[in-house]
Amino acid sequence: MSNQTPIRVRFAPSPTGNLHIGGARTAIYNWAFAHANEGTFVLRIEDTDPLRSSAENTAQIIRSLRWLGLNWDEGPETGGELGPYLQTERFDTYDKALARLQERGNAYPCFCAPEELHNKREAALAAKQNPVYDRCCRDIDPDEAQQRIVAGEPHTWRLKIPLDRGAISFDDTVYGTVTVPLEQLDDFILVRSDGKPTYNFVVCVDDALMQISHVIRGDDHLSNTPKQILVYEALGYPTPQFAHLSMILGSDGKRLSKRHGATSVEAYQEAGYLPEALVNYLALLGWSLDGETTIIDADTLKTQFSLDRISKSPAVFDEKKLDWVNQSYLKELGSAGFVDAWLPYLEADGLATAAKVAEKRSWFEDIYPLVVERVHTLSEINPLVNYLFGETVSLDEKSVEKCLAGEGTGELLESITALLQDENLKWEHEALDTALRGLAEQRDIKPKIVFQALRVATSGNMVSPPLLESLELLGREVTLARLEAAKPFAG
């Protein structure tokens, strides 16, 4: 790469809610692109809408980004040369930008009343015409305009777009050349009558002043881009390279929303997904390394990510595949990492405290190989291993019927009890396995009958993690107590 201008990208969420799956993917692409090109990743909060924005949402978004491991080089909390990074702290910057536009003769005041504009719009729409502003204030004599402003007449400021251009076109990294006829663009409002700047204005000012080289964002902004290019030009600033991302859809092909279930990063965190897995899955939703690889860790993303492999069409979010990716990350965790990740769930369900886990660390770590290939998320662990905790266990009715109620099972449980009571039997899964198989042979029944009866008696269910390892974790005493408690249910 022989770029003269340094690579600088930004993620610019507006804190009108928490961090969304779609926003997270945009952040991942920006973050990965910055790293892959030794660039700078900037976080900017677009909180200019006081009604919909909140500090809590900003904090929430920041928390989610941190959790995902998408750390920024400049932005809230970290600071930077080109801040502040909250738009609400940048109003003076926007005032200056407007002044710059005024000096350059590229902005003019508009005194049209909102309802007047609205009526014209409706009329144009009714006449099936393109509802662009008719520029009736564009040619008001500057002196007259100045007098009206001084007299306190309400006004907005509009961009004086060049009318001598046939079309605006730009080269989008993802979509290629996009061309929009000039007649589609109007002298849109830069600053409202209350003095507040609009989105299409501030986004350009900020990106220009923060020296953003590549704008990577959702494709809902693709149509806004020509307008923004006009703002850059009017300001006399260079235009960044644009790369627009298609949106993420729900399983029904409609835009991802609450009806599809969890859509916030936080919800996936609570559901027990690992941040590395979410990042991996999301990165692959609209981008591919080579079309073959599905497990791509953060380090690989940080070196191999490229904008030219982003796909143009929208992608459907598939939770099943996320589950699979998450499980493969769980398998990479190792027992120590697994217990650390599991701890919050143990505490939340009251199964164990941090102190208890520290005390019986190896006992908890031994659970790892038993459950890791049986769960997709951390939140699935507790229901699966619940039976390993406490003295007693409740027996599942169906399982009792199927594996305990049969004739002779009571007698079988007695034999098992006798066998397990023997202090000479080493309480270790291989020894237990040998002993129990011996019992089956002795009674001339399939080992499965023995194992299933014992499984239901000790775990409460005919489906459980490996039996013998479970007994090992349960200990002889608890195992025998549970056998005793199960006998009344046996046939």
Place this chain on the structure above:
RNA sequence: GGCCCGUUCGUCUAGCGGUUUAGGACACCGCCCUCUCAAGGCGGAGGUCACGGGUUCGAAUCCCGUACGGGCUACCA
């Protein structure tokens, strides 16, 4: 209404005019393994590359239309 954009197995995608009988992954089905469930191994089914026209010796790949989907068209972001 106008303009912009998209369309490869159910889903995520590979594919940049011939090496393609369209490859991989998830999901699905079967077999093996097996104390249940998983995990794993092996195998299978699944795509007339939205449709219709061109261009070309040759098209999923290039061009034009049509359909469907999405976006923008605000004193929202």
